[in-house]
Amino acid sequence: MEEEVLRLEGVTRNYRLGKTIVRALRGIDLVVRKEEILGVMGPSGSGKSTLLHILGALDTPDSGRALIDGTDITTLPERELTRLRGTRIGFVFQTFNLVATLTAQMNVELPMIFQRVPRSARAARAQGLLDRVGLSDRAHHRPNELSGGERQRVAIARALANDPGIILADEPTGNLDSESGAVILDLLQELRQEDGKTVIIVTHDPEAAAIADRIVRLKDGRVIEEVANV
C-alpha cells in the first residue's frame, strides 16, 4: 500500500452566496495515496470545485481536518498555505489561466520566480518542461498565439515547474476537442507513471474519468459513491 498524500476527515465548507448560505461540503472523508489517479465526478453544484480547492490549499475547511503530506492546513497561516501551494501542488485549470502578457516559457517560469529559483536554473527547467509537453518550438509565443490544446500543455508544464507531488486538474479537457483532450490525458497518465505524481481530476468527461484508478462521486456535498476503475 502506497503512503497517503491527502487526507480529509469530516470536512465541511459553507459559503455565502448573496443572502443564502451554500453548504458546499457536508462532511467529506477521503484519502488519496501516492501515485494514484483519482477522478472526482458529480453534477454541477455537488461541491467538486470546493473539494478541489481544499485539496489544493486554496481554501480551508470550516470544520474537520485536511492534511496535505501530513500537514493539517486548517490551522496554517496564509503564508504557509501559499508556500504549500507553490511547492507541493500543481494546478491545471479548465480555462488554462495562463498570464496573457507572458510568453509560454515565462508562464512556466512564473511559479519558480515566486519560489526565488535563480534565473538560469529557471530558464533551463522551463525549456525542459516545454520540451516534455512537446512545445519547445512555441516557447516564445504568447497564449493568444497558441491553440487550446497547446495552452493546456503549457499549463501542465507550469504545474510541474516546482516539481510538486500532487497535480490537481479542474476539468482539464473541458474546453478542448477530443483529440487535444486525449493528448492532455496521456500527459497526466505519464506524470503518474514516469514521475510518480499523484493526480486528481475533477471532470464531467467520461474519457477523462477513464484514466482514473478510482472515482469518487459527489452529490450535495457528500460522497455518494466510490468505485475502483479496472
Added chain:
Amino acid sequence: MFKDFFLLSARGIMHRKLRSWLTVIGVFIGITAVVALISIGLGLERSITQQVENVFGYNSFLIVGKEAFQSRRGTTEEISVDLDVIEQVPGVTAVAAVRSESGFVKGPTVGGKSVQGFLPVTGLSPTLVTEFKSFLGDVNFEPGGRFFTPGERDVVILGSKAASQLHATLGTTVEIENHPFRVIGIFAPSHDSGGFSFGLGKSGNADTLFVPFAQMDELFGKSDKVLLTLVKTANGADVDEVADRVKNALRDAGDKDVTTVTYSDINRQISTVMGSVSGFLAGIAGISLLVGGVGVMNTMYTAVLERTREIGVMKAIGARRGQILMIFLIESGLMGLVGGIVGVIFGLGLSSVVAAVIRGYFNVEIHTVASPLLIISTLAFSFLLGAFAGWMPARRAAKLPVVDALRYE
C-alpha cells in the same frame, strides 16, 4: 528577484498600451506644470540676484537711511554720514557718496543771452567711477564726453535735458552758485530700462548737473547729508562683518539713523519674496499633480479589477501577498516615473519657451534653471506618486481570497 518583477510589471503596462499612456499623460501634465513653474521661479530668482550681484559685486555695500530699506521706499532719503569715519574702519578700501542739492544755475552766454534758474545738482565721488563702475550701469556720453578724474575740480557733466535747457555744449562754461564749471561731458539721452543701477543720464536725472562730490561743500556749505553711500571692502574681507563695523562706527560717531545694506541682505529679501511666489506657483502645480495622481489611481484600480482572476492564478501557483503587491506597485510606480520623465522634458521645454517670451516681450533676461536636484527629486516624486496611487488597489488585490479571485469573471 526585483528584476523579474520589474519585467512582469513592464509587460503588464505594455499589454494595456492605450490606457497606460493615458495614465502617463495624466501624470506628465502635472509634472510638466510643476517643473516649468519651479524652473521659471528659480530662474527668475537667479536672474534677479545676478543683476544685484552685477551691480553690487560681492565686496560692496550701501549705507542708507534706516527707513529707506525697511519701507522699501527706495534710497532717496537723505542721511547724515561722516565719510571720514567710514574710511577709518578696517577692511574698507573705498567710499563713494552721492549728495544732491538744488542749485542756482546759469548757462553759457549765447548771443548775449544766458539762461538761468534752479536745477538739481548732484555731487558724485570720482571713486564712483573707478571703484563702483558696475553700480553706475551703462553710462553713455555724447561724443567727446568723459567722467571727471580723482582730484579734478571745476568740471561738470550735464544731463541731456539740462544741457539743452542751458544751451550748453561741450567745453562751454556753466555757473553753479556763481562758480564757473567747465562742461566736460553730456549724457546721451536714454530711456529708463528699469535696471538696478543708479541711473546716471537716465530720464529721471536728465535735468541734473553732476559735479565732483568734494565741491558740494564749497557750493552748498558743509553738510553730512547724502543720498547714499557706497562702501567697498578689501579683498577677502567678510562684507557683512565690515558692514557691521561701519554701522557701529557710525553709531559711535552719532549717526544713528543709518543702516547698511549688503549683497546678502538684498538676497535675503529677494529669497523671501521669491519664496512666497514659488510657493504659490507650486500650489497651483500641486493641484494638477493631484489630478494626475487620481488618474493613476483610477487606472490601477481598473487594472486590478480586470486582472482579479490573474491575481487568483498567481496566488494559486504560489505568489505571496508581498510579491503581488510588489508587482502592482512597480507597475504603477513605473507609469508615474515615465510620466515624470516626459513631464521633466516638457516642463523644461515649456519653461524655456516662457523665458524666451518674457525676454522678447518684457526685455527681462531670464535664465531657466534645470538643476539636477530638481530633476532627480521630480522623478523620485513621480515614481512615489504612482506607487502610492497604486498602493491601495494593489493591497486590495493582494488580500483577495484566492478562491474568490479565481471565480471572478
